[in-house]
Amino acid sequence: MTDIIRSAPQGCNNGALMDHFGVLIQGVLAVVAFSTLMLKRCREPKEERRPWKIWFYDTSKQAIGALFIHFTNVFLSDLTEKDPCSLYLMNFLLDATLGMLVIWICVKIVSVIVERRQSTLLVFGEYGDPPQAAAWLGQCVLYLVIMVVEKTVITLVLLFPGWTKLQAILLNYIPNPQLELVLVMLVVPFIVNAIMFWVVDSLIMRKYKKMKRDKSLETTSSSNSPTYDDESQVLLGSASDHYRSYE
Known part of the structure; x- marks a missing residue:
């Protein structure tokens, strides 16, 4: 035990993120992250679930x-000759903080442009009635463009001096490279991604419920309007008949 504590700090070897163990960890991460969304859907009330x-x-x-x-971070992390795990962790944490701000700003800008051009199929979260795959595909392309912008900004931020010192001390206290890999590629991303997926999906679901409620209100008002017209015609007809009786 004392030998482990006193041993020189080790990091992930170059290429460790894409070796057999690294790929296995990434597969586990994908499964548990997707399971979070499935769990959220199962816990939603049936009347509020999206199709x-x-x-x-x-x-x-x-x-x-x-x-x-994820794969952009893996690629960038493997470019370093030092510990790629710590560089991946820095990229991931910046993506989850500063990157989310960049994404939010980009989504707002894109939404304004789409609204001005009246491109209804490119409005995030709206796919038409019935839902169209073309709308989903167009929104995916827009979202990927936003991701490219976000990743470019984060990469430029990492070029500032001082990050290398943080990278050197970030995970050096973990003596086991595989333990470091599990922490960086599974534990931290799962916690952060689970929170982000849950929050973003809740916001999307809130928008869907609002659209559904507005649509039901429109349907109700349109179905009630002929009734009002019929009633007014009956009243007018009764009044005219009553007037004619006096004549």
């Missing part, structure tokens, strides 16, 4: 964006 197609369209965009960020 499977809408749910798939919503969650798949999150999955595509997360996969793009």
Whole structure:
């Protein structure tokens, strides 16, 4: 035990993120992250659940964006000659903090542009009635463009001096490279991704419920309007008949 504590700190070897153990950890991460969304859907009230197609369209965009960020971080981390795990962790934490702000700003900008051009199929979370795959595909492309912008900003931020010192001390206290890999590629990403997926999906679901409520109100008002017209015609007809009786 004392030998482990006194041993020189070790990090992940170059290429450790994509070896057999690293790929296995990433597969486990994908399964547990997707299970979070499935668990959330199972816990939703039946009357508030989105149809499977809408749910798939919503969650798949999150999955595509997360996969793009993940593999980009793996690629960038393998470029370093030092500990790639610590560089991956820095990338991931920046993506989950500063990156989310960049994504939010980009989504707002894109939404304004789409609204001005009246491209209804490119409004995030709206796929038409009935839902169209073309709308989902267009929104996926837009979301990937936003991910590229976000990753570019984070990469530029990492070029500032000082990050190398943080990278050197971030995970050096963990003597076991495989333990470090599990912590960086499974434990931390699962916790952060689970929270992000849950929050984002809740926001998307809230928007869907609002659209559904607005649509039901429109249907109700349109169905009630002929009744009012009929009643007014009956009243007018009765009044005219009553007037004619006096004549």
